[in-house]
Amino acid sequence: MTGIADIFDRMNRGDDQAADSLLPLVYEQLRRLAASKMRNESGSQTLQPTALVHEAWLRIAGDSAGTWQNKAHFFNAAAQAMRRILVDRSRTKSALKRQPRHDLFVLESGAEIEPGDHILMIHEALNRLEIEDADGAQIVILKFYSGLTTAEIAKMSNRGIRSVERHWNLAKIRLYQILSEDGFGGNSPPAP
DSSP states (O other): OTTHHHHHHHHHTTOTTHHHHHHHHHHHHHHHHHHHHHHTSOTTOOOOHHHHHHHHHHHHHHHHTTOOOSHHHHHHHHHHHHHHHHHHHHHHHHHHOOSOOSSOEEOTTSOEEOTTOHHHHHHHHHHHHHHHOHHHHHHHHHHHTTOOOHHHHHHHHTOOHHHHHHHHHHHHHHHHHHHHHTTOGGGOOOOO
16 A cells, blocks of 8 residues: 555645546455445345445545545545445335334434344444544444454554554444444344
8 A cells, every 4th residue: 555645645735636546556455345344234235345435436536535634534534435325225225115114113313224224223323423432433434334453543543552442342332332222232233
């Protein structure tokens, strides 16, 4: 991943061509991250890792190309985009089911989800966690949606590994509490 810092510098100086050279450098890592995320999704997921990377790239390149400060900022933007894509797809899938069902959960947002649809449950819990603990939520997003390791997150965010581990552990506990409070304790999703 050498050269990425140079690309961010060029982009921040207004070099419009720099963003074009970023994707080839990060594409394989983004695809691996998307593939690892897709393995954790339910069997009914129809989105492929390559499509997830391409859709995320289109969103982040259109929204913030040229404004990424560093590798951590870029991967956080990519993780957020992947999260939004997966949540949007889950909401759409949920909305298509028109028949009234008695085994659906109703989230604070009003969305109805099946017991096995963990994406929306985790999204709802993450929204609450972001309000309570923004740092912890960012670490969860980088781990869960980007598949980054604790060491990678620590290096990218200029934090100590123990600090990242502490935030990670506290965030996981709080997410579990939030999911349990909302009645998902018996149908808990896999731990992020």
